Amino acid sequence: MKNNRHLKSFLLGTAVVGILLTGCSSPASKSTSTAEPQTKESGTQTTPEEPKAAYNSTVNYGMSTAWDTLNPYDSASGSMYSQMIWDKIYDRLAFVSQAGQVIKPRNASSWENGDDGKTVIFHLNQNAKWQDGEKLTASDWVYTINLITNPDLILSNSGYFSFLEGTDSSGKATGEGSVKAEAPDDYTLKLTLKNPLSPEDFLVLYNRNFYVLPKHLLENHSIDEIKAADYWKAPVGSGPCIYESEIVGSQLVFLSNGDYYLGAPGFERLVVNVIASSNTLSSLISGELDYFAFGNGINNQDDRTVAETSGFQITESKAKSNFVEVILNNSSISDSRIRLAMNESLDKEVLAKASTQGLGSASAAYVLPGSDYYNKNLDTGRDLDKAKGLLAEAGYDPGKVYKMAIGESRSSLAALMQQQWAEAGIQVEIITVDVATMFTGLKEGKYDIGISGHQGTSFPLWFANNFSSSVKNDFSITDPAYDEWRQKIYNETDNAKRKQLLNDYQAFVFENAPFIPLWHSGTLFVQSQTIQNVDYEAAGMCNDNVWEWVKK
Incomplete structure (x- = not known):
């Protein structure tokens, strides 16, 4: 099966x-x-x-x-x-x-x-x-x-x-x-x-x-x-590794839990070091690292060539579950027409190609593209004329400058997005911060935009809880319609109707643009x-x- x-x-x-x-x-x-x-x-x-x-x-x-x-x-x-x-x-x-x-x-x-x-x-x-x-x-x-x-x-x-x-x-x-x-x-x-x-x-x-x-x-x-x-x-936990020491923000040292009920790990210590993302592969090749977080994952063909040339075997994930999206602060960017214009201004295929070198493809929704529930009718293409029309309709102030917080690893992507938005008349200032600061700043209204990545699942509502209007979330959403849609899907007992509801829900999210889906990719x-x-x-x-x- x-x-x-x-x-x-x-x-x-x-x-x-x-x-x-x-x-x-x-x-x-x-x-x-x-x-x-x-x-x-x-x-x-x-x-x-x-x-x-x-x-x-x-x-x-x-x-x-x-x-x-x-x-x-x-x-x-x-x-x-x-x-x-x-x-x-x-x-x-x-x-x-x-x-x-x-x-x-x-x-x-x-x-x-x-x-x-x-x-x-x-x-x-x-x-x-x-x-x-x-x-x-x-x-x-x-x-x-x-x-x-x-x-x-x-x-x-x-x-x-x-x-x-x-x-x-x-x-x-x-x-x-x-x-x-x-x-x-x-x-x-x-x-x-x-x-x-x-x-x-x-x-x-x-x-x-x-x-x-x-x-x-x-x-x-x-x-x-x-x-x-x-x-x-x-902390004393029950997991496979025992806390030994910490240099805050830099290093964690764990001991193997020899009494772990699923079996003792085959090492004495696990030492976690924070290093620049640009150095993870080279550190693996040099022997400085045995493993880097998220499965020794790389997302471009250049790194693949480097790794294979160095004698490493490469395997590919079975699903395109890596999902990258633009977080929009729905409070500071309250007009859905402006958010949709920001979506229409981006050439997602160019962004995906530049960032993943062929491993990713543009997406219009968070639902995994290989799923039966992905709404294939949603357009992922760029439409500058539509974007400009939406901005004009919304009475957009061309002097407005949005603040976009990003982690260091997203700098090239952010610069390309900034350029594409500028072509539609949307001005964005890029601010490089650590990930925790980005999320905190978005919730506090300090930033208007962020970029985040997720590992999606094939469960078609895996991302939907992020849009709950009654809980403080990264998108600052207050519209109860998102909760109503989600509950409607849960309550529907007819399978065909439920699938149609999921398609309609994705269309609703697309048109209201609480966030901008960029691409799904494999690893x-x-x-x-x-x-x-x-x-x-x-x-x-x-x-x-x-x-x-x-x-x-």
């Missing part, structure tokens, strides 16, 4: 993986992790392995952008770079790869739908434990959820658990005991969702943002004390010559299978 079960479940809602995105009142078909080849391992408990032969070695891990916190629920940026760090320290329920088409057990050994179709039940690995030796149980997950949904806990980002029954749209509990996260026993976690989802689709959508925290180390802190607790300076992975057993495509879902890595 092909690894696209969750796509099929979205459209068909049949008995293999239970009801997905339906509003049916009838009981859902039971969905277990053993229904598909990808999850065949989930019915077994794993035991810690003996340290591998290369346990006394060091893995040098490069990252082009620094993490902004060791607290996975209080990141200003919520960036993929930070997620890759948290993934080493803390545990998630599952391990997800290939844009969500492959799902394997992690802290959850197996999973299934509850009888009402809106509950998801996870059976936890009974060998899991915290790095201080304490058992990890379902009560830790329930504690984590209750902590993060506490209305008195103010976080840099919000909405983490807004999918749970008993929370509002900002992810906060609507009343004491309202959040439907339960531990029927020590190793069973039961979640009740606002909208029906199969466990697999739940994991594709939320696994990367869902980390367990140690109840026994945090529960004695008051809500006012939690964020400033010493715990975050040297070229440079195979490490010093580490075995790397799942390169997993990095796109912000997780590494480091417990299986072996340093040669």
Whole structure:
């Protein structure tokens, strides 16, 4: 069976993986992790392995952008770079790869739908434990959820658990005991969702943002004390790597967790160093790095030639899941005609070619282009006359200068966009900042424009939560129509009508232009010559299978 079960479940809602995105009142078909080849391992408990032969070695891990916190629920940026760090320290329920088409057990050994179709039940690995030796149980997950949904806990980002029954749209509990996260026993976690989802689709959508925290180390802190607790300076997690030391913004050193329940990583230390993106490939070739974040991924043919000439093997991702978009501040650029004009002013094929050298192609929506749900009728071409007409209609002030914040690696792309916008009469000032500053500045209204990249999934609503009008988001959207569209799609039970709704929704987003989709691209992975057993495509879902890595 092909690894696209969750796509099929979205459209068909049949008995293999239970009801997905339906509003049916009838009981859902039971969905277990053993229904598909990808999850065949989930019915077994794993035991810690003996340290591998290369346990006394060091893995040098490069990252082009620094993490902004060791607290996975209080990141200003919520960036993929930070997620890759948290993934080493803390545990998630599952391990997800290939844009969500492959799902394997992690802290959850197996999973299934509850009888009402809106509950998801996870059976936890009974060998899991915290790095201080304490058992990890379902009560830790329930504690984590209750902590993060506490209305008195103010976080840099919000909405983490807004999918749970008993929370509002900002992810906060609507009343004491309202959040439907339960531990029927020590190793069973039961979640009740606002909208029906199969466990697999739940994991594709939320696994990367869902980390367990140690109840026994945090529960004695008051809500006012939690964020400033010493715990975050040297967190004790349950993940495959143990925190050892940090040079803030520059270096993190981890020890291998020899007692990790999925197996001890085959190295002694993992040292994360922040280096310029322009140096990652050369550092891999020189031997300074063993691996750099996001699967040793490169996105142009020149780098491929360099790597192959140096004796490295190259593989390509199975899906074009890299998605790059322009973030628009919908508050400071409030007229949708101006935002649409900015979209029409860009030659996306030129931008994609310049940035990916043939690996990417222009997109008109965030939905993956290989998906059945991508609206092929949306135009990706440039239309300067239309752009100028929209600007005139909106009464655009030609003296207006928009501030565009970018990371250093986007400087060439930004300069080309600036030139194309100028041809339509739109003036843009480029400001180079770190990623966290860009996102914070966009939310605070300091910047009008930003550029961001994502690893999309084949779930057709994977990006839609970014447009929630009731939660402070990177796009400063306040229009409730986006929420109404999303809910309408969730509620539709007829498969053909649901697919049509998805097409209409993409057209609505295109015409209102809350952001500008640029391109989708695949990734070229440079195979490490010093580490075995790397799942390169997993990095796109912000997780590494480091417990299986072996340093040669």
